[in-house]
Amino acid sequence: MTLSHVRIVGSGLIGTSIGLGLALKGVGVTMVDSDGRAQSLARDLVKSSPSADIDLTIFATPLGAVKSLLDGEFSANPHSAFIDIGSVKSKVKVEVSTSSMPLNRFLPTHPMAGREMGGAESARADLFQGRAWIVDSQGVDSDVIARASELIEFLGAHKVDLDSSEHDKAVALISHLPQLVSSLLAKQLDGGEAGWLELAGAGLRDTTRIAASDAKLWREIITANSQAIKPLLEKLQSDVGALIGSLDDESSVAQVIEEGQRGRARIPGKHGGKAREYTYLPIVIEDKPGQLAALFDECATAGVNVEDLSIEHSPGQFTGLITLALSQMDAEKLGDHLKAHGWSVHSPRR
Amino acid sequence: MTLSHVRIVGSGLIGTSIGLGLALKGVGVTMVDSDGRAQSLARDLVKSSPSADIDLTIFATPLGAVKSLLDGEFSANPHSAFIDIGSVKSKVKVEVSTSSMPLNRFLPTHPMAGREMGGAESARADLFQGRAWIVDSQGVDSDVIARASELIEFLGAHKVDLDSSEHDKAVALISHLPQLVSSLLAKQLDGGEAGWLELAGAGLRDTTRIAASDAKLWREIITANSQAIKPLLEKLQSDVGALIGSLDDESSVAQVIEEGQRGRARIPGKHGGKAREYTYLPIVIEDKPGQLAALFDECATAGVNVEDLSIEHSPGQFTGLITLALSQMDAEKLGDHLKAHGWSVHSPRR
Numbered sequence: 001m002t003l004s005h006v007r008i009v010g011s012g013l014i015g016t017s018i019g020l021g022l023a024l025k026g027v028g029v030t031m032v033d034s035d036g037r038a039q040s041l042a043r044d045l046v047k048s049s050p051s052a053d054i055d056l057t058i059f060a061t062p063l064g065a066v067k068s069l070l071d072g073e074f075s076a077n078p079h080s081a082f083i084d085i086g087s088v089k090s091k092v093k094v095e096v097s098t099s100s101m102p103l104n105r106f107l108p109t110h111p112m113a114g115r116e117m118g119g120a121e122s123a124r125a126d127l128f129q130g131r132a133w134i135v136d137s138q139g140v141d142s143d144v145i146a147r148a149s150e151l152i153e154f155l156g157a158h159k160v161d162l163d164s165s166e167h168d169k170a171v172a173l174i175s176h177l178p179q180l181v182s183s184l185l186a187k188q189l190d191g192g193e194a195g196w197l198e199l200a201g202a203g204l205r206d207t208t209r210i211a212a213s214d215a216k217l218w219r220e221i222i223t224a225n226s227q228a229i230k231p232l233l234e235k236l237q238s239d240v241g242a243l244i245g246s247l248d249d250e251s252s253v254a255q256v257i258e259e260g261q262r263g264r265a266r267i268p269g270k271h272g273g274k275a276r277e278y279t280y281l282p283i284v285i286e287d288k289p290g291q292l293a294a295l296f297d298e299c300a301t302a303g304v305n306v307e308d309l310s311i312e313h314s315p316g317q318f319t320g321l322i323t324l325a326l327s328q329m330d331a332e333k334l335g336d337h338l339k340a341h342g343w344s345v346h347s348p349r350r
Numbered sequence: 351m352t353l354s355h356v357r358i359v360g361s362g363l364i365g366t367s368i369g370l371g372l373a374l375k376g377v378g379v380t381m382v383d384s385d386g387r388a389q390s391l392a393r394d395l396v397k398s399s400p401s402a403d404i405d406l407t408i409f410a411t412p413l414g415a416v417k418s419l420l421d422g423e424f425s426a427n428p429h430s431a432f433i434d435i436g437s438v439k440s441k442v443k444v445e446v447s448t449s450s451m452p453l454n455r456f457l458p459t460h461p462m463a464g465r466e467m468g469g470a471e472s473a474r475a476d477l478f479q480g481r482a483w484i485v486d487s488q489g490v491d492s493d494v495i496a497r498a499s500e501l502i503e504f505l506g507a508h509k510v511d512l513d514s515s516e517h518d519k520a521v522a523l524i525s526h527l528p529q530l531v532s533s534l535l536a537k538q539l540d541g542g543e544a545g546w547l548e549l550a551g552a553g554l555r556d557t558t559r560i561a562a563s564d565a566k567l568w569r570e571i572i573t574a575n576s577q578a579i580k581p582l583l584e585k586l587q588s589d590v591g592a593l594i595g596s597l598d599d600e601s602s603v604a605q606v607i608e609e610g611q612r613g614r615a616r617i618p619g620k621h622g623g624k625a626r627e628y629t630y631l632p633i634v635i636e637d638k639p640g641q642l643a644a645l646f647d648e649c650a651t652a653g654v655n656v657e658d659l660s661i662e663h664s665p666g667q668f669t670g671l672i673t674l675a676l677s678q679m680d681a682e683k684l685g686d687h688l689k690a691h692g693w694s695v696h697s698p699r700r
Contacts (some may be wrong), residue, residue, distance in 0.1 A: 002376045017546070019395060025475045036495070037696075040696070041632065041634075041696045041697075044634055045634060046672065046692060051594045070525055072509065076589050076640075079493050082557050084385055088516075091588075094686060102385070112549045112550075113551065114551065114552075114553070117553075117578075118433060121630070121632045121699075131551070132548065132549045134549070138527065140451075169546075170542070170543070170545075170549060171495060171543065171549075172540075173538065173539065173546060173549045174542065174546055174549055174551075174554050175551065175553060175554065177535065177538060178535060178551065178557045178558070179552045179607075180593065180606070181531060181535045181557065182553075182557050182609030182610065183606050183609070183611075184586060184590060184593070184606065184610065185528060185531045185586070185609050185610075185613075185614075186609075186610040186611070186613035186614040187589065187606065187610045187613045187614065188523065188527060188585060188586060188589075188612050188613075188618070189523065189524075189613035189614070189616050189617070190394060190581060190612060191523065191582075191585070191615070192520070192523045192524065193520070194616070195520075196425050196519075196520035196523060196524055197524065197526055197616050197617050197618060198482065198510075198618055199462050199482050199484065199520060199521075200396075200524045200617050200618070201462050201463065201464065201524075201525065202504050202530050203479070203525060203529065203532075203559075203560045204525065204528045204617065205617060206556045206557070206559050206560065207528045207531065207532050207557050207560065207612070208610070208614045208617065209434050209556050209557075209560075210556065210557065211607075211610035211614040212611055212614050212615075213607065213608075213611075215604045215607035215608045215611065216604070218568045218603070218604075218607045219600040219601070219603040219604035220600070220601045220605065222465075222597065223598055223599070223600050223603055224676050226569060226597035226598050229597060230594060231596055232541075233590055233593060233594045234594060234598070235538060235541070235596065236535070236538060236590060237587060237590040237591055238532060239534050239537065239538075240534060240587040240590060241532065241543075241582055241587055242579060243534070243583060244583045244584060244587065245554065247572065247576035247579060247580055247583070248573055248574065248576050249573070250514075250569040250570065250573050251519070251569070251570045253568070253569040254565045254566070254568075254569035255569045256530070256533050256534065256537065257529075257533050257561075257564075257569065259533070259536075259537040259564065259567045260532065260533030260534065260535075260536040260537050260558070261533075261536070261560035261561060261562055261563075261565065262536075262540065262560070263535075263536035263537045263539035263540050263561065264536040264539070264561040264562050265537065265562075266540070266542075266544070266547050267539070267547050267550050267554060267558065268547060268548050268550070268655035282476075290650055292646055292649075293643070293647055293649060293650045294655060296642040296643040296645075296646045297646075297647070299642065299643060300640040300643035300644075306642060306661065307661075309659075309661060310479070311521070321452075327691030330626070333378065333653035341369040345477065348494075
């Protein structure tokens with residue numbers, strides 16, 4: 001079969017990203033959200049349209065909202081297949097089993113993709129490219145699995161079948177523990193003087209990036225998976241204690257760093273998110289209004305397409321650093337163009 | 351004065367990056383390292399040359415190596431100024447005070463730059479661009495400070511004067527604690543199945559990136575600054591314990607995430623220090639060249655100052671989303687202006 005129309009309940013980051021990806025494949029999409037502002041933005045982005053004939057309904061809401069939607073969505077589209085995208089899987093299976101939704105029509109799934117910024121604003125069609133998309137297909141009708149598999153393929157992800165309870169243990173380690181550790185680390189910054197934080201480098205930024213994540217989403221995830229998370233936190237607590245007791249001993253400290261190196265090395269390089277292959281072109285600009293407009297005028301003149309960009313600017317500095325992400329060809333073209341027009345362009349890096 | 355020849359003792363990441371940056375500015379550089387291979391690579395990269403007349407000697411070695419070099423370097427070039435680049439500052443001052451090097455000829459410094467990859471191979475001339483470079487100038491001769499200041503300026507960094515003991519407290523919080531937390535988190539991955547780690551996303555990768563750092567360097571840094579680090583780890587340990595006790599309580603978990611958000615928000619963005627509150631204006635644009643330029647032309651026409659921006663756009667997607675960070679007043683002004691000119695502007699969020 002081929003998906004013709006998908007209903008996405010929840011217009012946040014995941015729901016809207018799914019919508020964008022499906023729209024690209026020519027699949028009709030209906031975006032729904034209880035929040036009017038989110039729904040309006042998502043509908044505009046995705047070019048949402050209504051349909052009476054829904055192949056697949058996706059619950060793309062926070063964890064806690066699924067339970068109350070099951071009965072209504074099933075009775076509205078009884079011939080649809082149903083999936084969720086929640087970060088914890090054991091709990092939703094229990095919720096479905098106590099609803100009017102038949103367990104064989106509902107496939108628990110979890111796309112291993114996300115960003116620290118939520119909302120339709122942060123959505124992107126390629127969010128799932130190259131990512132694993134976990135499903136627990138035990139006892140689920142084959143047509144439901146087929147529709148979900150097509151969705152996953154359309155979005156460039158790959159399906160991984162995993163029992164829900166093993167899934168919950170896995171994400172406790174690779175997702176929930178890092179989230180809590182990042183939040184706890186960032187919390188400690190409250191004790192520092194503002195001047196100290198101006199000295200922060202990439203290490204602090206990276207380790208605390210996901211500490212900016214949404215508290216409403218995460219409180220649900222953590223409590224829903226507390227059983228799997230607790231022993232991990234207890235092990236961490238004991239390791240912190242041991243380190244405190246041996247801070248003055250070089251070989252003990254070296255051992256902690258080396259154990260961390262070994263753990264880090266276990267993360268595979270190539271199976272996670274497919275790195276977008278951009279070339280990064282650094283341009284030093286003066287920090288004054290109009291400079292960005294002038295720079296993008298040059299981009300338009302040169303006929304290049306800017307894929308992404310970042311602005312870096314440090315306290316007390318009169319200049320800012322703009323890094324443009326471009327295709328390699330465009331980076332070369334733009335670099336030459338900008339240099340010829342007197343811009344301070346630096347060597348691109350891949 | 352202008353630096354004419356600098357001697358760099360230590361040909362690792364920092365020393366070689368300094369050498370590359372100085373060479374770009376036409377300053378003569380002598381690279382030295384006790385390791386022949388590192389010295390040879392660095393000399394080749396930097397186009398190192400000998401000189402009998404050294405203005406500035408830089409100790410760019412691991413922390414523990416400085417002490418044994420002080421007497422020899424001072425007697426070899428008694429008219430030179432001296433600086434180090436170590437990550438801990440109180441200890442080196444004590445070491446200088448017990449050497450033949452006069453305290454007023456030695457400026458303790460610390461460039462706030464680095465990478466998780468060490469060695470001359472990873473060196474880059476722009477490593478210090480836009481970064482803070484801490485100095486403790488109390489009691490140091492003005493000609494020594496002037497030479498170091500010129501170095502810092504040549505490398506595109508900006509000088510921050512900070513007392514050594516305050517420096518050590520600051521880096522314990524913003525650098526050493528994140529390093530240890532990242533290592534301890536990565537260490538926990540040893541308990542996970544290989545299949546689980548294949549599901550790892552960007553969050554785990556970012557939080558454990560610096561866990562790949564060099565154990566030899568870090569064991570010295572941590573033990574040299576253990577006094578400042580210890581209370582931070584104790585606070586963390588107690589926070590982990592409190593979280594373990596309240597994992598099933600949504601409001602307690604939400605509080606931890608929110609405290610993390612607040613800590614994370616203290617890290618300055620574009621304009622350091624002033625923790626500015628921006629309003630974020632989402633605009634859906636067509637994905638084609640010239641759209642960004644047209645948008646920034648509108649910003650210039652409306653007379654608003656864009657503080658930051660992000661582009662969400664995936665290859666092949668029909669629409670792109672630009673989110674502009676502005677003052678609240680500018681966001682309202684620009685929103686009205688863009689709507690009046692037919693742009694697809696959505697409601698701003700704070």
